[in-house]
Amino acid sequence: MSAPLEKTVLLVEDNRDDEELAVLAFQMNQIPAQITVVRDGAEALDYLLSTGPHAGKPLPQPAIILLDLKLPKIDGLEVLRHLRSDPRTAGIPIFVLTTSVEPRDLDRSAELKADGYIRKPISFSEFRETTRQLAETWLRPPPAPGDSP
Numbered sequence: 001m002s003a004p005l006e007k008t009v010l011l012v013e014d015n016r017d018d019e020e021l022a023v024l025a026f027q028m029n030q031i032p033a034q035i036t037v038v039r040d041g042a043e044a045l046d047y048l049l050s051t052g053p054h055a056g057k058p059l060p061q062p063a064i065i066l067l068d069l070k071l072p073k074i075d076g077l078e079v080l081r082h083l084r085s086d087p088r089t090a091g092i093p094i095f096v097l098t099t100s101v102e103p104r105d106l107d108r109s110a111e112l113k114a115d116g117y118i119r120k121p122i123s124f125s126e127f128r129e130t131t132r133q134l135a136e137t138w139l140r141p142p143p144a145p146g147d148s149p
Contacts, residue, residue: 007063007139009033012044012079013097014071018120022066022097025124025131033139036062041074045082048089062092064138067114069098069105077105080112093138 009026013019023035038044044067046052047059065083069076076096083089095116096109109117118130 006032006034008060009035010044010047010062010065011035011037012041012065012067012071012076013037014039014068018068021124021127022131025128028128029132029135031131031135031139033063033135034060040072041076041079044079045074048083049086064134065092065094066097067094069096069100077108077112080109080114084113095134
């Protein structure tokens with residue numbers, strides 16, 4: 001039996017401490033994923049839509065996106081709006097990862113069809129469990145032909 005293929009997780013996060021915690025949670029859960037980090041909303045759109053410095057580069061399509069809301073250049077809600085309106089990215093699961101406790105941010109994320117909303121700071125053990133659940137749901141390899149569910 002061959003090893004599962006590594007999928008890409010795009011982490012859109014400008015806070016290096018939060019980035020380190022996310023990477024550590026994936027490592028501790030032994031989730032076979034390549035974490036790609038972009039630091040602002042403009043870079044996220046360039047990466048996902050192959051524009052700007054990423055134009056013409058064959059970049060892996062992420063299996064999921066973890067999207068901070070409070071980002072430099074273009075905020076996370078605007079990034080989410082762009083991604084949901086573009087057919088190339090509309091189907092990628094996007095989880096909002098934010099410190100915001102504003103009900104309007106939660107409501108707007110839901111309106112824009114975010115797949116989930118994770119509030120920071122949660123304890124590391126809670127965050128680790130959340131990443132494990134995300135991986136089980138969204139990063140699980142498809143069953144091999146002939147495997148029973």
